[in-house]
Amino acid sequence: MRPVPGVRVQVGRDRLIAVPVPVTASRDESLPGESPRSPGSRLLELRSVSKRFGPVLALRGVNLVVPAGEVTALAGDNGAGKSVLIKTIAGIHQPDGGQIYWEGRPVHIRTPRDAAALGIQTVYQDLALADNLDIVQNMFLGRERSRAGLLDDDSMETSATKALAGLSVTTVRSIRQPVASLSGGQRQAVAIARAVLWNSKLVIMDEPTAALGVAQTEMVLDLVRTLAERGYAVLLISHNLHDVFVVADRLAILHLGRMVATGKIAEFEPQTVVSYMTFGRVQPSADTR
Amino acid sequence: MERLDEKTRGLGHDNGGADEDALAASAAEVAVSPELAAGSLRDYLHLWLARLRAGESGVLPVVVGLVAITIIFQSLNSKFLTSGNIVNLLVQGAVFMMLALAEVFALLLGEIDLSAGFVAGLSGVVTAELLTTAHGSWPWGAAILAALLACAAIGLLHGTLITRLGLPSFVVTLGGLLGWQGVMLAILGNGGTLPIQDNVVNDVANANLTPAASWIVTLVLVAAYGFTTWRRAARRRARGLVAPPPGFTIIKIAGVAVAGVVLVLVCNADRGVLVPIRGMPWVLLIVVAVATAWSILLGRTSFGRHVYAIGGNAEAARRSGIRLARVRTLCFVLASFTAGMAGIIYASRLRSVSTNIDGGTLVLYAVAAAVIGGTSLFGGRGKAIHAVLGGIVIAAIDNGMGLQGFSAASRNVVTAIVLIAAVTVDAVARRSATTH
Numbered sequence: 001m002r003p004v005p006g007v008r009v010q011v012g013r014d015r016l017i018a019v020p021v022p023v024t025a026s027r028d029e030s031l032p033g034e035s036p037r038s039p040g041s042r043l044l045e046l047r048s049v050s051k052r053f054g055p056v057l058a059l060r061g062v063n064l065v066v067p068a069g070e071v072t073a074l075a076g077d078n079g080a081g082k083s084v085l086i087k088t089i090a091g092i093h094q095p096d097g098g099q100i101y102w103e104g105r106p107v108h109i110r111t112p113r114d115a116a117a118l119g120i121q122t123v124y125q126d127l128a129l130a131d132n133l134d135i136v137q138n139m140f141l142g143r144e145r146s147r148a149g150l151l152d153d154d155s156m157e158t159s160a161t162k163a164l165a166g167l168s169v170t171t172v173r174s175i176r177q178p179v180a181s182l183s184g185g186q187r188q189a190v191a192i193a194r195a196v197l198w199n200s201k202l203v204i205m206d207e208p209t210a211a212l213g214v215a216q217t218e219m220v221l222d223l224v225r226t227l228a229e230r231g232y233a234v235l236l237i238s239h240n241l242h243d244v245f246v247v248a249d250r251l252a253i254l255h256l257g258r259m260v261a262t263g264k265i266a267e268f269e270p271q272t273v274v275s276y277m278t279f280g281r282v283q284p285s286a287d288t289r
Numbered sequence: 290m291e292r293l294d295e296k297t298r299g300l301g302h303d304n305g306g307a308d309e310d311a312l313a314a315s316a317a318e319v320a321v322s323p324e325l326a327a328g329s330l331r332d333y334l335h336l337w338l339a340r341l342r343a344g345e346s347g348v349l350p351v352v353v354g355l356v357a358i359t360i361i362f363q364s365l366n367s368k369f370l371t372s373g374n375i376v377n378l379l380v381q382g383a384v385f386m387m388l389a390l391a392e393v394f395a396l397l398l399g400e401i402d403l404s405a406g407f408v409a410g411l412s413g414v415v416t417a418e419l420l421t422t423a424h425g426s427w428p429w430g431a432a433i434l435a436a437l438l439a440c441a442a443i444g445l446l447h448g449t450l451i452t453r454l455g456l457p458s459f460v461v462t463l464g465g466l467l468g469w470q471g472v473m474l475a476i477l478g479n480g481g482t483l484p485i486q487d488n489v490v491n492d493v494a495n496a497n498l499t500p501a502a503s504w505i506v507t508l509v510l511v512a513a514y515g516f517t518t519w520r521r522a523a524r525r526r527a528r529g530l531v532a533p534p535p536g537f538t539i540i541k542i543a544g545v546a547v548a549g550v551v552l553v554l555v556c557n558a559d560r561g562v563l564v565p566i567r568g569m570p571w572v573l574l575i576v577v578a579v580a581t582a583w584s585i586l587l588g589r590t591s592f593g594r595h596v597y598a599i600g601g602n603a604e605a606a607r608r609s610g611i612r613l614a615r616v617r618t619l620c621f622v623l624a625s626f627t628a629g630m631a632g633i634i635y636a637s638r639l640r641s642v643s644t645n646i647d648g649g650t651l652v653l654y655a656v657a658a659a660v661i662g663g664t665s666l667f668g669g670r671g672k673a674i675h676a677v678l679g680g681i682v683i684a685a686i687d688n689g690m691g692l693q694g695f696s697a698a699s700r701n702v703v704t705a706i707v708l709i710a711a712v713t714v715d716a717v718a719r720r721s722a723t724t725h
Contacts, residue, residue, distance in 0.1 A: 113610065128608045132601035132669035133594075141598055142609030144591040151589050157530050173331060176531040177339040 041067040043233045044089065044120075044202055050100035051084055058084040060257045061098065065250075066202060071224055071234040073244040073265070076254035082237050085254065086204050089113035090122045091237070121195035122204040129191060131180035135172065138179055139194040148227065155276050163193045167226050171219070181259045185216030188224055201231040209243055222248045241270050255280035298700040330534050350714060351662050353677045354707070358682065362689030369689055370384025373560035376570060380494060380638070382684025383572045384409075387631035388655030389662065389676035390583055397587070397600045398617055400451070400458035404465025405655055406648025408443055411473045412436045412629035413636030413646070418476060422488045429489040437610055437629045441552055443469065444625025449620030458621075466649060482643040485636060493575065494638035497568035500557040506574065511549040515542040572634055578676065579630060583632075583673040594621060600669030631655075658683045658703065661711040664684040665718075682707065 044066040051059040066072045069237050076082045087093045089100070091109040099106050102118050109115050115122075129138045129240065136153070139160045147151040161175055169189045179187060188208055195203050208224070209217040224247050227234050238244050244251060245265060252262040253276040260280045261268075275282050340347070362369040383413060387407050395402035417431035418424055427435070443465070450461045477483060485491055498506060518538060525532035533541075556569040587593035595616045598606040607613055635651075636642045662679025664671025689698045 112608070117608075124608070126604075127603070128605040130598045130601035130605045130669070132597060137594060137598075138605075141594070141606070142611050144594055146591055149590065151591060151594065152584070154525060154528060154530055157527065162528075174336045174339070174531055177336055181339040 016161075022070055038194075038230065040235075041069075041231045042101070043068040045101040045104075046085075046089075047099050049085075049088060049095045049100065051081075051088055051093055052096045054180070057284075058257050059088070059095070062254070062257070062259045062263065064259060066235050068201065068232050068233045068264050069228055069231050070249035071236055071247055072250040072252060074235060074237045074254065075239075075241070075244060075273060075277055079256070080254040080277070081205070081257040082254055082287070086235065088204060089202075090120060090204060103125045103155065116140060116198060116200075119199055119201035121198055121200040121202070122197045122203065123188075123195050123206065123207040125207060125208075125210060127169065129179045129187060129194075131132055132178060132267035134178050135164075135175045135182075135190050138190060139163065139197055141194075143198070159197065160193070161196045164189070166230070167193055167196065167223055169193060169223065183216060185219045188212070188216075188220045192220075192227070193222055196227065196232065200232070202235060203227060204235045206237045206241065209238070211238060217243065241273055245270065296435045309458045311503050312407050324429060330536070333533055333537065336531070337720045343474050345365075348663060348672075348678060350676060350711075351613075351675070351682060352496045355678065355682055358685050358689065362692070364683070366692045367690070368692055371560075372555045372558035374688065374692070375555050376560055378684050378688040379681070380570050380572055381688060381692050382680045383494065383576050384635045384638070384651070385633050385658045385683050386576050386677045386680030387579065387634055388628060388651060388674055389658035389680050390579060391627035392584070392655045392659045392669050393587075393653075393664050393673060393676050394596070394620040394627070395458065395462075396656070396664050396666060397596050397621055397668060397671050398458075399603075399666075400617075400620075401462065401656065401666075402447070402458065402465075402621065402624045403462040403652055404443075404447065404469055404648075405462075405516075405624060405631075406650070406652035407466055407469040407473060408440050408625050408628040408648075409632030409635060409651065410642070410646035411443075411469050412475050412632030413642045414442050414476050414483070415439055415483050416490065417483045417635055417636055420485060420490065426486075429487045432487070433490070437626055440629030440632075441622050441624065441626045444622035445618065447625065448621030451621065452614040466652070470648060473646070477642070477644055490633070491640050492571060492637070494570070494572045494634050495578055495640070497556070497566065497570050498574070500567045501601070503553050503556055503569035506569070507549045507553045510577070510713070511546045514545055518542055548707065572637075575630075575634070579627065580673045580677050583627070586623075587673060592616065593621070597669055598681075600665075602669075654683055654704075657708040660715060661707060663711075663715075663724040665715050666712060667715070679711075 004039050025254075042061055044064075046062055046064040046145065047058055048063060050057070060083075062085060064072075064074075066087070074082050074085065076080040084093060088095050090267065091112045094110065098110060101107065107118065109118065109120070110215075130141065133141065135269050136157045140156045145156050147155075157175060164172070164175065167189070169186075172186055172189075179190060180191065192203065192205070192208075205224070206222050211219060221243060223238065224234055226229075236248065250263065250266050251258050251265050251268055251273065253273060255276060256282065261272075261276045272282055325334045359370070368374055388409060391405045391409075392402060415436040416432045418437055419427040420429065440473065447458075447461050447465055450456050497503075519542060522532045522535070522538040526535070526538060532538075552573075553569065553686075556573075557567050559565045559567055561567075587596060595611045596607060598609070598611060599613060603613060635646070658679035659676050660666055660679065661679070661682050662671075662675030664675045664679075683704065686704055687700060690703060695703075
């Protein structure tokens with residue numbers, strides 16, 4: 001793991017949030033060094049979002065800010081609630097408490113369609129590409145362009161080529177080759193380009209490098225950086241701290257459904273991140289070093 | 290769409306105008322670069338190899354197989370390649386081709402329709418019944434339309450049970466295989482055989498175009514195919530999109546033209562024994578028309594694209610917002626509808642319907658024809674043309690072995706071996722595609 005210079009983040013300041021939280025009125029952390037009410041760069045904001053599955057509290061008053069043009073990494077151990085959180089943003093789950101703000105306005109994201117309409121696209125871990133279709137067909141799947149009842153393949157191919165070129169994806173030999181013949185990294189690139197094609201502003205990625213080799217991982221991380229540079233907000237789930245430190249601008253750490261630390265990546269060290277992920281707090285003793 | 294175009298063109302929307310221009314320029318450059326758009330022969334071959342690796346073997350194996358079968362049977366019996374036998378073989382094969390076209394819709398989803406044979410039988414029986422004086426001698430068009438609508442309704446029932454209740458298509462259509470046979474027998478009663486009294490319906494599988502009309506129709510069809518294929522390829526080349534090299538397009542069009550001319554020459558040669566018989570059978574034209582229509586539906590419409598997507602990865606299709614239940618139900622409707630057309634051809638050929646219709650064997654031949662032609666049993670891969678070519682292979686085996694005087698038993702064994710070989714090719718192609 002690459003050592004990253006930086007100061008220890010100051011988190012865990014006690015602060016009561018004005019928004020009523022029906023499920024759990026927990027103590028919450030807000031962004032260090034930033035006023036919680038300043039809009040502007042805040043594309044997506046979650047305030048005191050809670051989610052309950054029967055007796056299980058999957059999310060406990062989670063606060064999160066996802067700014068445009070930055071990569072926000074979401075870290076946490078298994079069962080910390082990362083997947084529940086992104087599914088809540090993607091419209092698959094409904095929050096039981098709290099409020100989601102999109103570009104400063106409170107929104108209710110009830111279905112994946114709602115999320116897509118706002119400009120939220122999710123790239124799933126299993127990619128959700130049809131192997132038998134080619135790159136263009138996959139990128140336009142479900143939203144084909146037609147003219148006089150027949151598919152307008154030329155226009156779709158032109159747009160797909162531009163979208164890939166815009167993301168500097170040039171490793172695919174032909175845009176008309178079936179997805180089955182692509183490498184893992186190329187498939188990831190197609191899935192990301194597909195998400196970007198739909199007027200999206202926020203791209204959520206669930207473990208985009210989980211199944212990739214070193215070179216492929218590099219390529220996908222480059223792509224994630226490119227997305228942020230193009231002005232997209234990226235919310236990235238990753239288990240791999242190396243990836244997180246290479247690519248992320250901001251880090252948010254979940255532990256047992258609570259947001260235990262958020263802040264700029266420079267404010268974290270790998271050891272503190274591991275400590276937050278494992279124990280939900282910074283271990284004062286030297287045994288985690 | 291306009292907005293989308295704009296967005297994709299200027300991916301760096303929020304980064305200011307200069308950046309956007311630079312991006313648009315680089316995008317335009319890439320659009321014509323060989324990195325993404327195959328233009329040369331080498332790139333096209335690479336694309337072809339990529340498709341092959343992904344399990345899209347295309348029509349090559351079945352065409353090679355057909356040539357091999359032809360050589361074997363012709364060397365065994367010189368009557369095999371006479372004009373009379375070839376036309377006879379194609380007319381015999383029309384029912385297989387049509388039923389295989391029906392089966393392609395189910396196979397593309399990764400499902401199966403075992404009921405197609407008896408749905409076809411029922412369609413023939415309904416047509417024949419409505420033409421009888423007992424039912425007021427319906428006009429032929431109305432009788433056929435009623436039969437086809439009944440088949441579509443049957444498909445709707447199958448599809449609804451399969452998609453809304455989540456029942457396996459194997460079981461639902463197995464029920465259909467038994468049930469529609471029962472309905473067919475009930476309609477026919479104890480009479481056994483019901484002759485068809487309408488000349489138009491009987492002409493469907495028994496009458497020929499005049500030799501002059503055969504030429505005109507074929508040349509018009511070949512010209513239309515050549516024109517649209519060439520124009521499409523030329524337009525794509527001009528826009529810097531992936532297109533075959535001009536030589537490839539010319540070879541393809543020339544191949545179709547030669548096949549058309551040979552077919553007309555064979556059909557127009559006198560094949561009569563007592564009286565001269567010349568011209569292309571109507572039924573071939575019907576098969577070509579249906580195969581073309583379904584090719585366009587599957588290859589050039591969003592419905593067809595969704596069918597392939599569901600067969601390839603149903604979950605991906607669902608997440609893309611495709612209405613799975615609707616598309617799948619419609620596939621079963623189309624399968625039964627096409628089977629209905631096969632049934633009318635079958636009845637027309639015999640000029641009657643009878644309780645002897647073996648829908649069980651017919652449907653197995655249909656599945657075999659589709660798979661031999663190159664349609665995958667595992668879903669997501671296959672084309673309408675595969676059904677036609679596979680139907681010809683099945684008919685050729687049947688016909689060639691019949692000419693040699695082989696028993697039905699050995700014909701079944703040979704057909705089975707060809708089928709297993711075809712499925713093996715399919716399975717191996719699929720395995721190599723999924724090892725990635």
